[in-house]
Every structure is written in structure tokens, then in C-alpha cells.
Amino acid sequence: MSKKHSKRYTALIKGHDKTKELALPEAIKLLKTKSNTKFPESMEAIFFLNIDKAKTDQNLRTVVDLPNGNGRKVKVAVICGNDKLSEAKSSGAEITGSEDLINEINSGKVNFDVLISTPDMMAKVGKLGKVLGPKGLMPNPKLGTVAKDIKSTVEAIKKGRIEIKCDKDGNLGLSIGKVKFSDKELSENFKSVYEVVSKEKPAGIKGNFINSIYLSTTMGPSIKLQLSSI
Template structure:
């Protein structure tokens, strides 16, 4: 069993582990439990009532957080010709085609998000075994395979995040930094919860949002009442 330090032990004393907090209370409380010397990431974890083994119950997509994540993402774009120029003008950090593919095959993956135009996917497909396990493979479901590179890059730079259920039906995603104002964290929290409700699979049965919690990078989790989550509908 993992051992926690003195600061973690002190932080967890502030939490009533038997209580389900309102979102506003939870956001306020994580400010008190953040003890690290760096600007910790605030993370949202949601347990959904889905069975990801079935394709029609998988939950995956992307959402632009109103106030971003507090981190500037490095964007790689696979494109040629005019589309490559468009990507550069839109602020992509890396742009290329065969040259970038060769570089990645050589072990380079120093970027956070990869975007590709549809015509490049035959080339990019060679990188599936490298980018797939890292969650970096361009995918039309999350808007990273698109002819509209300007929009895709702008959204990513503005704070677009991807969400995806793991094998147990959980979703983990960043919703900002501990230095954010409470209201900004709450708005980001609302944006992710609202989109998860919107994309609820028709095949999902019973209670959809089963558990919600927020935490910081180094802090304990704080449980949020699913019935008080913004936009909650069952």
C-alpha cells in the first residue's frame, strides 16, 4: 500500500470522506488541500455506468474548456502544400509529412497533440503502434483529423481536452490549475460534466454518472454529489 507524506495526511484531515460535496464546496476545498510548491493540476475523475467492452457504450470525444487547462500544448500537424502553410500560420509548433514520420519512427514524440488532414492518414497510419499507445494518434472522433486546420489548432491552443473511458468506465481529465480562480475551475468542471451527459450512450442502462471526484496532482480526492453536478439529468 502506498505511503503518503505528512502534508497529504494533514490535507486529508480537512475532508469528510463520507460526504458527497456540492461542486462549489469541492472546488473550494481542493484549494485548502493543495500543498505542493508548484502549480498543481486540478483533475476530474468520473465513473460512468457504461461497459466499454461494447462499442456502443464507449464514451470518447473532446471539449474546449472555457478557461483552458493552464498548459500550452505543443501541436504537431501532418500536412503538405497549402495546408502546411495554413498550419504554420495558425500557430502549429511542428509541421511536416514524410520527414516528421521518419523523425517519430526514430523515437521523437516531443509534442502533446497531433493533427492531420484526411489525405495524410495513409502516411500517418504507419505510426499507429507508436502514437496509439501514447494517445497521440490523430482521430476524427476528437477533431484531430480534419481539413480545417486553423480551427483545430486554435481550439487546442485555447484549451481543448480529450476524454475517453478506460476499461473500467472511468474518465480522467484535467480541468485547470490550482492557481485558477474558483469560478474558472467550476466553469471548466461544468463544461466537461455537461458534455459527458450530452454524449450519454443510448445503450447505457441504470445510473449513468455513478461517482465524481476532484483532486490536485499531489492531493487527496474529494467526492462530488452526482445529483448536484451541473446539467444532471437521469
């Protein structure tokens, strides 16, 4: 049975050619004209990648710094030793603590989006694996969330550092900002993601790493990007 779309969506896709590839600037402009919801929509990028999810060395998980952020407010927590608490509290993090915060989290209180830990606390943070692991919130050196420099790490996350990772099908979807962002801001954010993803191509992959990329708004149609134009 085919999926039934709303009248709003049906009107948006009228005359829309899903097979036509557009250059990045054209795609952004066109999608903006098709955004008419009552809430601020996001502009989303979907990367279809040539990877084998069964091979762990091909799983993509890293971070990218969006130069203009993605319009989302992020609540940051920091676990550090008592000697670093003053720095943590002045860093801009909403939640800070040492063993007291570890105990809170272990009891099930997880009210943050990103958790940073200093290296010296990781032996104790390790016991939170069962709580944080399923939520994808465990501090990870590769993702920059195990760090000595608390202030610069919090600032980077607040400014627009986000984690990107493949889904169960080996593809990558993420927000590159709000539709209300300027074309330039959305383009800069997209290119930052594209550059990072391109550099993450696993050594074992032959041929193209990125098969195709689509842009869409939260509630709108998708547009296939012309890769040669990026």
C-alpha cells in the same frame, strides 16, 4: 497492508469526511484550502461511470473544449500537403511538415503532444499506426485531429480542447485546471466536461450513466460531489 501517507497528507485529511457530499462551489473552495505543495497543483475530476468496458460501443472517447484551458502548454504538430504548409506554419503549430515529417515520426521521433493531419494525407499517415497508436497520438476524425481547417483546429487545441477517455476500469479522470485558477474558471471547466460526458451516454445503458464524481488536487484528498447541485 494499508498505504502509509506522508505527514503533510495526514495533516490535510485530519477531520476530513470522505463520505460527505458537497456542492461544486463548496468542494472547489475547500480543496483550495488544502493545497500547500511547492509546485502548482492541478484540480482533478474523477467520473465513476456505469459502463461495461467489455462492450466496445460503451467505451467513452471524445473531446471537450475547456473554456479556460487546463493550464498546460500543448505542443502541436501538423502533417499536410506542400500547398498547406504556409497555413500550417502560421497557425501556431510548433512542428509542421509533409512526407518529411511522416518519415521523421516513422523513425521514432515523436516530440509533440497532439498531431493533426489534413484528410488528403491520411493514406500516408496510416503507416504510422505502430508508432502513434500505442501513444494515443494517431489523428482521428472523431477527435477533430483530421481536419481541413488547420488554423481553427490548432487554435481550439491551444485554447483548451482536450481528449477525454475511459481508463481500463471504465472510469474517467482528467485535470480541469490549476488550483490557482479562479473558482469561476474551475467551475466553468468542470461544467463543460460534465455536459459532454452526460451527452455521451451509450444507448445500451439503463439507469444512471454517471454513478459518482470526485474532485481532488494533485496531492490532496478527494471530495465527493453532490450530483443534484451540478
